Amino acid sequence: MKKIMMVGLLLLGIALAAGGYYVFYFKPAQEVSAHNTTSAEAPVKTNVPVSPPTPKPIPDVTDYYVSPAKLGVREHPKKDAFIESVLYRGDKVYVLEKRDGWGRISPYYVYHEGEEEVAEWVPMDALLEVPPTITKQQRIETISSYIEGSDDFKQYFDVFIATTDDLIREGICMPPDFEELKGWVKSVKYGQDVYFVYCGGLKQANKIYLNVQTGKIFYR
Incomplete structure (x- = not known):
């Protein structure tokens, strides 16, 4: 047992x-042997350089604003080319082509068959990418340049400036309307206190009268 x-x-x-x-x-x-086997089989990580993302191209600016009080629009990108029209401070333009410091703001066209192509060109250094900031004094100087040939301009300077500015801001008149007659013209029909200008045409319906004593405009 x-x-x-x-x-x-x-x-x-x-x-x-x-x-x-x-x-x-x-x-x-x-367990130790299994761990060592797994570690040996695991891929070794290496520092591979990564290329930075390709930056997106910056779009070319096409919308600009006129900086000077007046800017001549020329038929060719040259300073001595014929001026066919005028732009004014704050006017917005769309630049279709840039060449040697000039911007083309219209398509090409031909006046007569067989003639060379022309377009509307403006100097790029006279354009801004944002609307210009216009002080009160600059506005007065700009308006004054449109109507400085007015009859009795110095005598009725203030009322001429104020009325012209209002008509332009309201879209009733454009700067070229005042330049057509060099400003306000004294009316023979209504007497010494009344002056007139044509806006939008040279017909009677386009004639605007201004009473410089009251500052009021009227139509016939």
Whole structure:
């Protein structure tokens, strides 16, 4: 009986020893080996230079505003080319082409068959990308340049300036309307206190009268 018990205890001891070996030695060794194998198989990361994104091209500016009080529009991109029209401070233009410091603001056209093509050109250094800031004094000087040939201009300067400015702002008249007659003309029909100008044409319906004493305009 004792021998049987001793054999059982011996077998139990062997089983416990085998379990301890597996838990404390064999299994940890397997885990370490598996980790090393995985680490060895993992790809090695390298610092690969990344190209910066290509910047988007900046769109070319096409909308501009006239800076000087008056700007001659020429048939060719030359300072001595014929002036066919005039632009005024604050006028907006669309530049179709830029060449040697000049901007083309109209399509090409031909006056007569067989003649060379012409277009409307303005110097780029006379244009701004934003509307110009016009002070009160600059506005007065600009308006004055349109009507400085008016009859009795110095005597009725203030009322001429104020009325002309109002008519232009309201779209009733344009600067060329005043330049046609060099400003306000004294009326023979209505007497010394009344002056007139044509706006939009040279017919009676286009004639605007101004009473310089009251500052009021009227039509016939």
